[in-house]
Amino acid sequence: MTILGERGLDTSVVPAVVTVERPRNPEHGDYATNLALQVAKRVGLAPRELADALAAALAETTGVASAEVAGPGFINLRLAADAQGQIVREVLTAGSAYGNGAMLAGRKINLEFVSANPTGPIHLGGTRWAAVGDALGRVLSAQGGEVTREYYFNDAGAQIDRFVRSLIAAAQGEPAPEDGYAGAYISDIAAEVIKQEPGALTEPDSAEIFRRIGVGSMFEQIKKDLHDFGTDFDVYFHEDSLHKSGAVEKAVTALKESGGLYLEDGAWWLRSSEYGDDKDRVVIKSDGQPAYIAGDIAYFQDKRARGFDLCIYMLGADHHGYIGRLKAAAAATGDDPATVEVLIGQMVNLVSGGKPVRMSKRAGTVITMEDLVEAVGVDAARYAMIRSSANSTLDIDLDLWSKKDSDNPVYYVKYAHARLCNIKRNAADLGLVLSDLDDVDLGLLTHDREGDVLRTLGEFPRVLATAAELREPHRVARYLEELAGALHKFYENCRVIPQGDEEPGPVNLARLALCGAARQVIANGLGVLGIEAPERM
Template identity: 75%
Template sequence: MTPAVLADLVRSSAVQVLSARGLDQAVLPETVTIERPRNPEHGDYATNVALQVAKKAGMAPRDFAQALADEVAKDEGIASAEVAGPGFLNFRLAAAAQGEQIRQVLAAGAAYGTADTLAGQNINLEFVSANPTGPIHLGGTRWAAVGDALGRVLASQGAKVTREYYFNDAGAQIDRFVRSLIAAAKGESAPEDGYAGAYISDIAAEVLRQQPSALSLPEQERHETFRSIGIELMFSEIKKSLHDFGTDFDVYFQEDSLHKSGEVARSVEALKESGSLYEADGAWWLRSTEFGDDKDRVVIKSDGTPAYIAGDIAYLQDKIGRGFTLCFYMLGADHHGYIARLKAAAAALGHDPAVVEVLIGQMVNLVSDGKPVRMSKRAGTVITMEDLVEAVGVDAARYELTRYSVDSTLDVDLDLLRKHSNDNPVYYVQYAHARLASLQRNADELGLKSDGEADLSLLTHPREGDLIRTIGEFGKTLEKAAELREPHRVARYLESLASAYHKFYDVARVLPQGDEEATPLTFARLALCEAARQVLANGLSLLGVSAPERM
């Protein structure tokens, strides 16, 4: 019996209690909250629904809880239902009912944990979107891991997810990048406001290899040559880095296309016609304060050129025009102001501001030997994705970056992530999976195969029950992670599952030894272990982390 099934049972029992007394059933919540007690001695699961609704229904909480306990206990899947404190209700499941959880996992396999709670949602998930002026830094690397994991989690709940990279190939930063390339090609120092690092020299050399006469071209043609080739080379490197990191995008959207296609001009004209723009001091301003922004924003500057927000407005309109019902923007810590202005842009365009959702990620720092790591081998002063991957590998990097809420600044301890010990969270989880895979190989060598036909009512050891109940929390964990946009919940869950398995394995022998014969309990425990292995694999896959068979 899963927590969801128990919640339905408790609610239907509550309906029976209220209807038998002629009381209002409308006081019941749509979904009853079921939780695991902190103290296992209190039972397998608990609910506070009696405290929530009893007084509204006209009953004392303990009286309602006792009536509810009596009703729930009629179900053969419930071993006991007891009232505690002012009206809490604690449940113990029958062993056979707990075993049903294992059968569900084995039947669903890789699909276990998926749901349709977000079915019908067409989500545009834009993340990383680093300027093509240098390698991806640590902040972008965090988004590459978290954004990809969030996309997987949202898709697991039935949403259609499009991963999109906004390719900033217009603006002043591109001009600085091009001037830096030209300076490097000439053997000169980078401009004061330009970009430095070995990668600039490498790209400049490749431009000259492809176009040996580039430096002798007229100034405008030279600039365009270094621009077109340099950006393509840089962006190719960015794409490769992301792919090697396990993050691929469905759409690479070029900012410059919004201007060349006239979408920016059309969006501006539409806002003028609707009265959402006004003219002042020779510039055109968005009335964004009317939609919750702290100040109105310049859309068209006094010299007639579009401000950056003009592209944002056109880009949002383009996304909505492509049929997206929700548009995620995953931005850095210095972009808090974008939340209000993007929602204001949506409202000004005539859309519900809720179509825009902005996630803000905090800084990432690398630490080694207790000291900050500040210098990159290739990019100079900025630590890059390649630096992190070279130090700890893709799996450890992705896991560590998704393990924490993006609201918090993250210090990545390189020494810890290199350890092959239980102190290293990703090693701890992956080792549990490898241990289970090894167990299955050993069972195969003995000719032992277990499936959902095993007598799972034999799994009565407290550690077995704890492992089964932890497995049962996977679906709820995914639902909550999708609802709150928090894939770190999956990582923390996997650690609790690995812990439950390691504790089970320490006290419960699974395979027969020597001349011993396999017993029904052997097959029941093999089924439990396969269910645990499957859920670990499913969870790691959602984080984009491998589930090794051997370690």
């Protein structure tokens, strides 16, 4: 750091990243840093003494209005109005790219999410991952990552057999098997099979016909529901292809030869406990059939063969055991377990009138994506799923999220954008148009409420970077609500459009520029969440 060097102090003690944060109490300044407390001992000075020296130098720096020492060695900074106003210039110059970074530049990321079994409509857990996963993909892309969104289509295994038996039972007018699937959608798909193949029930390969048409129909409906929800995938990977291509057999053989598997009680076991898993896992069962993890191993190897250096799996609340086993599978195959990252999403409940909602129109007892969207709309459903950490159980109040007022968080944010668009239209009617930023004196933005908006706008790049680093897109939603709140207070205290016979002045133009920057940031943030930024409401 130049300031330390100028005083003959060792600059090597300065950390690579110096923490500068907004104080919770605005009276403490615009920004604060604890740098003096961090490095004072290594510099050989008392924290307060070092803080005094740093504050004195910072106060002389262009763009800093004041630097004051507080407590044992914190430094509180206030920016000069013209320097702080440059945030507006940065936002409007960058436009839709404002907030983006390069943290993940050069990283090729496979993001697998939803991956619901094609045996029924997407339930609330899958709906949560559809919203969060899509938003996370956008966040990672905004940080320079090359992201491939992937859906793992589980078209092999016992659940497909149960699904087929359920379809056949429905086609025959019989109740669903005890271990099968029920609901109006089963009858609908069974009818579709008969429509396409009228003799399906009497054909020798009846089960295969119901499997081919039924699974295909169910998956097409899943893809349509996801698309209508604003979530599309780059790759739909079929589990069955791993078995048909011999990839599973090849992966198992390689592990046997390398000693990664051992034979016990007629089954082949992965030595996963040696790589951090809580126990060894059966890969080939005693009957010779592959366990589910056999496909997981082959699937991971396929991802790595396609060039992905980070494989993110977004799994449901009942999949905690997969964290250890997937990392262990990578290590057992000689790969780096750090290339595997598993995110676990918790349960989602719907509430209406203070009571749980448990029944679905089409899927029996399972509440579906379709049910939620019908109740509150796509944007509200997405936002409700995204705005809370996926690590916590989520209760969605249908009465709240169906409201068309500021009590509804997504309405609150979207209305802030629409209001900013209205200000732009009204200003244009008065001939107040922002054409050249060089003609705008951003140093006039000196009101405390203007400062709140400016500092919040300046936080957006950090929020996006943190959301990407921690895989937490909910941080973007909460940020947008904070920005909308700052704008609300700004409107109450700072008039943008002249009233009556008042002539527009430089401060009106500066505030119009501030509104334009805020409008851009809200649009960028909503875009990251996959939610519309309306111009009128």
